[in-house]
Amino acid sequence: MTTRPPSPVTTASPPPTGTQPPHASGLQAGLKNRHLSMIAIGGVIGAGLFVGSASGIAAAGPGILLSYALVGAMVVFVMRMLGEMSAANPSSGSFSAYADRALGRWAGFSIGWLYWFFWVVVLAVEATAGAVILEGWIPAVPQWAWALIVMVVLTATNLASVGSFGEFEFWFAGIKVAAIAAFIVVGGLAVFGVLPGSDNASAGLSNLTAHGGFLPNGPSAILTGVLLVVFSFMGSEIVTLAAGESADPQRAVTKATNSVIWRVGVFYLGSIFVVVCLLPWNDASIAEKGSYVAALDSIGIPHAGQVMNVVVLTAVLSCLNSGLYTASRMAFSLGQRADAPQSFARTNARGVPQAAILASVAFGFVAVAFNYLWPDTVFRFLLNSSGAIALFVWLVICFSQLRMRKIILREDPEKLVVRMWLFPYLTWATIALITFVLGYMLTDDGEGGGRIQVLLSVLLAALVVAVALVRERLGRNADDQAVSRH
Template sequence: MTHGPVTDPGDLHKGLRQRHLTMIAIGGVIGAGLFVGSGAIIAEVGPGAFLTYAITGVLIVLVMRMLGEMAVASPSTGSFADYARRALGGWAGFSVGWLYWYFWVIVVGFEAVAGAGILQRWLPGVPLWLMALALMVLMTATNLFSVTSYGEFEYWFAGVKVAAIVVFLALGSLFVLGLWPGRDLDFSNLTDHGGLFPNGVGALFGGIVIVIFSMVGAEIATIAAAESDEPERGIAKATNSVVLRISVFYVGSIFLLATILPWDSTELGESPYVAAMETIGIPAAADIMNVVVLTAVLSCLNSGLYTASRMLFVLAGRREAPQRMLALSRRGVPTWAILTSTVIGFLCVVAAYVSPDTVFLFLLNSSGAVILFVYLLICLSQLRLRRLVPPERLKVKMWFYPVLTVLTAVAIVAVLVQMAVRDDTRSQLLLSLLAWALVLVAFVVRRRAAGPVSPAGQDVEERAARR
């Protein structure tokens, strides 16, 4: 497989500051799924759903720690795609890069539709597709302008999400502790409706399949850090603080939701945070939370375009994507990579409008397990690369290597098995495996067309690894 010059991520404009990276890391964890989908998890698991979030959080933390170790030792815009290539071979890097890109362009389309759906509550007369298009154009312009504008938008988007969660944690704590007017200390909802696990302890682990997708995004900070002045510091800070972020934002807020409202309450269904705030007695709770959810959607849309474009840029640098994707604007952003990712995202919006129950549903399902494949390859990459990295570059280390690395990989496989067993997720796993199979076929075809690795290509790979 002949490689052309591997594009140095340094060619991209280093316009992200430490405060941008901090908020990108925080915002990456808080997705719209937390605000909207958590009610379904509580309904499935029961009041003990906060333990499902805690277990899933541990899994994400361990994957982030592994990624942090590799990223601090060798910051790269390609991040885990580059690490998979070095550790496991070209097939792994090709797979991770294209699967991760595919995952995020589908997310971009989905979030555009979701955001348009929220806007329709305030603008019922405007067509859904038109508002989805407007959101896509807005976020595309943000990414095209400069990486600093992406970072600035994400800084404020994340700020709104964090503020909303912090306010909810404060008000919810006062409410359940009996410090709210007219309230007494009350944790009865945790036990009065069938106990912590009314649907059995097995439901605790069954919920992990859904919860893990609501936490996707923490790893974006390791990609964005390559476009900052201090990548090592940014990555180390992001990976070290992920424990606190997940335990407070997810476990803490889900615990309060399950304490404020009965787990089998119908009010938990559509928007659990709105239901909880209305129970507390906050005026205009629905409008406030709709603004917060819209912000979360725009944040995900913004980060999705950024992440997909950078992965496409890196794939082009490895001659695994069209070379046009390497074109940079005067402001140092990959213009064609951004526009290409936007077009795919917009085609998803069209599919949602024209064929919501077939094409759009197929696209969503076919990306369902993709992120788990990526996380599994991150584990396998760290397992191998740890032995190849000089000790002085290991400023962040995976805990209890190699035991925890192996256990994490086994846990991810267990989640995939759980997806195969569950009727509602089996199609996602099968279609995601089909997507991976197609990527591997594309890799084989490309390798045969390109021929064997040239010495020059090997030299380039070695120089990239030493960076």
């Protein structure tokens, strides 16, 4: 077999006052409990919730609630599986490190690089989205300059220390959480007719069924809605990577895993429920303004559009910040396992994997350039080829957990502090559901639709797996030759 460093288990003891001792891996335990708590809560609130929900409502009507519930359940189950593995063996590589051990080196290599690719493409998407909002406020600065500015600022934040990343993410996520909570409270009062000054007489629970029924476009629209909302959930797994740079990773992972149900229920189902109760699902303003702005306008909230622009910008910057962090830590873990350049696994005096961060942001800058130079060709190809990777990651987590449960029980059964429910039946049911979603995407043959995303993502995955298998074969041959020489 190929010789290589063992997959690291990143742990740390609580630091003495005033110090942040390095982990054995070189990373610092610089994330505080409040950072991790907010990363866990904010991780499930992406910009896609604010800007993408309108298309889901248009496709499924009030039935979009079932789409969100279906995807939410899938995410809860996947996070439970990932939490089981992470609580037992916290690692900066998270599911990639577990796949490496449970399924084989090829699996850890492949899913690690695919996940890295997904997030560096997201960097370009979010930087451009933030630049559009900022240019609307200050037109004197061109859009490309705003994209450059936000990328540089957040790169500097990540390079400074893991604590500075955590602090920025704490405030970014805090604003998102506060905005969603306020929206649910204010909108809920309006739905039940007890909000002072609200002038939306048509708001109420009747909107769930009064305009063509709860499923105006038929039951199949639920699955269409699933395709439109599934990717807005990507990011919930970030806390399992970040926990490796905390003083008590097991506690952080356990807490995040146990709270994922209410986070999905409140922030996704709660806010979308308010939207479809405040307005008829087919109200033209939802498509024109976006679901949240239209809902706020309907109850007379002044400057609703600008308020939501601030919130969306915060969500974009949060996603950009955490995306850069996530990509760099995955590159760091790949470097530790000799699946990436060794420089990626080195940290500086502040415990930051500088080379991994710079390599990730460099590809992000290239992708931003593609978005401005060739948005309909090269950049669209990048988007489509990363489109189904989220589902691939969730599948790998499921299959890894099936094997890792046996390994943990055999080696360290006392570390099994988080357990997947109804194992292995619910794990297999989740695998079936994810596979069904991927299959259903193949029926979506519109421009930039699910079919092209699945096909290009499968093609990219096949290429990466082929590289992994070739590397493994060459490594075995090198080992055999070394043995024969001796």
